[in-house]
Amino acid sequence: MAILEATTAAFFSGSALMARGEINGFAALANGLNLPVLLLGGVLLPISLGPTWLRDLAHLDPLYYAVDAARSLAAGHVGAPTVWHAYAILVPLCTFILVWATRVLRRVVT
Known part of the structure; x- marks a missing residue:
């Protein structure tokens, strides 16, 4: 969860710096991404209830x-493959987003 928090914080910080204010579209970007990402992530509803195309799209x-991974960990399955899949996806993504947000911050500050 900490990796996910760092990723989203860096993404939205970098996006806000690029938008340079709420009027230029940051609020629309944040709200426009929030609900689809939550729905496809299976946070609000289990993705297994959706059609096949939606389950396939959720993997993106x-x-x-x-x-x-959080569901596997809550069930007590610490070494489950879903936990390792989450690390394999989230760690490189977090690294990429942090590098991008740092470059945006450097560009805005200088």
């Missing part, structure tokens, strides 16, 4: 892997 959402 990194939050899906975090939710799947």
Whole structure:
């Protein structure tokens, strides 16, 4: 969950710096991404209840892997493959987003 928090914080911080204020579209970006990402991640409703195309599309959402791993961890399955899949997806994504947000911050500050 900490990796996911760092990823989302860096993404939205970098996006806000690029938008340079709420009027230029940051609020629309944040709200426009929030609900689809939550729905595809299976946070609000189990993704297994959806049609096949939606289940396939959910695999493109990194939050899906975090939710799947959290459910496995809550069930007591610490070494489950879903936990390792989440790490394999979220760690490189977090690294990429942190590098991108740092570059945006450097560009804005200088």
